[in-house]
Amino acid sequence: MKKDSIRGGWPWLTIAALGILIFCTLDSFSQDKTQDERIRQLESQLRTLTDEIQKMKSEEAPEKSGRLSEIERKLDVLAEEIENMKSAAVVEEPTYEQVFGRAPAASKVYLKDRGLSIGGYGEVGIAQFRENNSNIVDAQRVILYVGYKYNDRIIFNSEVEFEHGFTDENLDGQSGEVEVEFATLDFLLNDYFNLRGGLVLVPFGIINEVHEPTTFFGVFRPDVEREIIPTTWRGNGAGIFGELNGVIQGTLSYRAYLIESLDSRGFRAVNNRDARASGNRARIDDIAFVSRVEYDPIPGLKFGGSWFIGNTGQNESVDGEEIGGLFQMYEGDVQLQWRGLEARGLFVYTFLDDADLINLNNGFEGDDSVGDEQFGWYVEAGYNILSLADFGQYLEYFAPFIRYENFDTQRSVPSGFARNPANDRQNLTFGLSYKPIPQVVIKADYQWRDNEADSADNQFNLGLGFVF
Numbered sequence: 001m002k003k004d005s006i007r008g009g010w011p012w013l014t015i016a017a018l019g020i021l022i023f024c025t026l027d028s029f030s031q032d033k034t035q036d037e038r039i040r041q042l043e044s045q046l047r048t049l050t051d052e053i054q055k056m057k058s059e060e061a062p063e064k065s066g067r068l069s070e071i072e073r074k075l076d077v078l079a080e081e082i083e084n085m086k087s088a089a090v091v092e093e094p095t096y097e098q099v100f101g102r103a104p105a106a107s108k109v110y111l112k113d114r115g116l117s118i119g120g121y122g123e124v125g126i127a128q129f130r131e132n133n134s135n136i137v138d139a140q141r142v143i144l145y146v147g148y149k150y151n152d153r154i155i156f157n158s159e160v161e162f163e164h165g166f167t168d169e170n171l172d173g174q175s176g177e178v179e180v181e182f183a184t185l186d187f188l189l190n191d192y193f194n195l196r197g198g199l200v201l202v203p204f205g206i207i208n209e210v211h212e213p214t215t216f217f218g219v220f221r222p223d224v225e226r227e228i229i230p231t232t233w234r235g236n237g238a239g240i241f242g243e244l245n246g247v248i249q250g251t252l253s254y255r256a257y258l259i260e261s262l263d264s265r266g267f268r269a270v271n272n273r274d275a276r277a278s279g280n281r282a283r284i285d286d287i288a289f290v291s292r293v294e295y296d297p298i299p300g301l302k303f304g305g306s307w308f309i310g311n312t313g314q315n316e317s318v319d320g321e322e323i324g325g326l327f328q329m330y331e332g333d334v335q336l337q338w339r340g341l342e343a344r345g346l347f348v349y350t351f352l353d354d355a356d357l358i359n360l361n362n363g364f365e366g367d368d369s370v371g372d373e374q375f376g377w378y379v380e381a382g383y384n385i386l387s388l389a390d391f392g393q394y395l396e397y398f399a400p401f402i403r404y405e406n407f408d409t410q411r412s413v414p415s416g417f418a419r420n421p422a423n424d425r426q427n428l429t430f431g432l433s434y435k436p437i438p439q440v441v442i443k444a445d446y447q448w449r450d451n452e453a454d455s456a457d458n459q460f461n462l463g464l465g466f467v468f
Contacts, residue, residue: 213465
């Protein structure tokens with residue numbers, strides 16, 4: 001792997017900036033700490049006065065009655081001040097827990113009694129400092145969750161995404177987007193069996209359904225779950241979901257949908273991202289089945305598996321031969337949380353029929369061929385070093401992490417075409433995540449990026465994330 005440093009002193013400047021940002025964040029909380037100390041001081045005075053009253057009452061001295069009344073008055077004033085300060089300091093925290101395959105902030109509508117629910121998340125100030133390319137900073141995405149709970153049985157939920165600041169093209173010809181990430185109606189029947197329809201997030205892999213920035217390590221999502229699993233991946237469809245608690249030890253949950261399939265015109269040698277129609281007047285000459293099962297045998301340990309199968313030809317033909325383009329993708333993963341340790345691992349493999357016809361239809365030649373087989377895997381682990389001791393309210397989460405990825409989008413190509421070694425890739429990422437509160441994260445990482453053509457660029461990344 002390349003070990004050349006990124007040009008210039010940007011990494012060190014940004015590391016210094018990260019340190020200053022963390023310091024300022026902690027300093028901004030000093031007022032809260034001062035208030036906590038004031039409450040403790042008042043409570044100590046309250047205990048002292050209470051002890052003095054008890055002592056005076058036990059002595060039964062009539063001449064002390066005036067003094068006793070004065071102390072009791074001060075006692076009432078102190079008690080009232082303490083109560084007012086505590087009331088002002090208490091801010092009701094929203095509940096953040098995953099429900100029915102949704103990410104934490106997207107689950108808020110299910111936890112309401114009824115009515116409107118607003119939430120969201122964002123990844124902003126995303127800076128990339130690259131070896132052989134321009135350094136950039138990006139307002140990557142700001143998301144709004146809007147849900148409405150009509151009653152305990154019928155719930156609407158949606159995610160609207162604003163990407164890259166604005167929709168017009170910048171001077172480099174790159175544009176932003178405004179898009180609906182999902183919009184569904186859920187019909188809740190019981191714990192075991194429920195219905196969902198609309199524009200659904202495809203239940204595949206770890207990240208695609210749960211992609212809020214506070215839920216994963218690194219400024220960017222793992223490449224395996226972007227290039228092979230085309231996160232964020234959604235499609236129009238309908239299906240079933242539920243949890244089979246009590247059937248076996250632990251919790252077993254599932255989601256299974258029929259959705260618009262991928263479109264073979266969008267397959268590329270480098271990734272599968274353009275094959276997503278994403279609900280935009282998608283062809284449904286071919287549909288697909290997708291499902292995910294998750295098993296939690298004990299708290300903190302989760303095993304998952306996903307599979308997708310469907311034709312992708314979408315009524316295309318070439319040289320008088322119709323393209324079937326059966327696409328199969330299989331995935332398995334494991335997630336672990338134990339004390340301060342967080343770890344994940346994922347493996348995915350795909351098969352694509354009629355890859356030669358797809359190449360001809362798309363005008364691909366030589367090593368531009370789509371892969372008729374692809375594979376990818378990654379493992380990552382991080383440890384919250386602040387879990388080892390009590391460092392205070394705003395020093396609860398600071399986690400170094402490391403991730404290794406290996407993937408090839410041209411594991412195999414049809415006869416008559418060639419593999420491009422640049423598509424056989426390996427990444428090593430290590431970095432830090434700091435959360436002053438659970439809903440806000442500051443991230444920094446360095447990526448050694450390599451491929452078999454030795455043409456990849458290393459980069460340093462820095463970003464902010466939040467949910468609400």
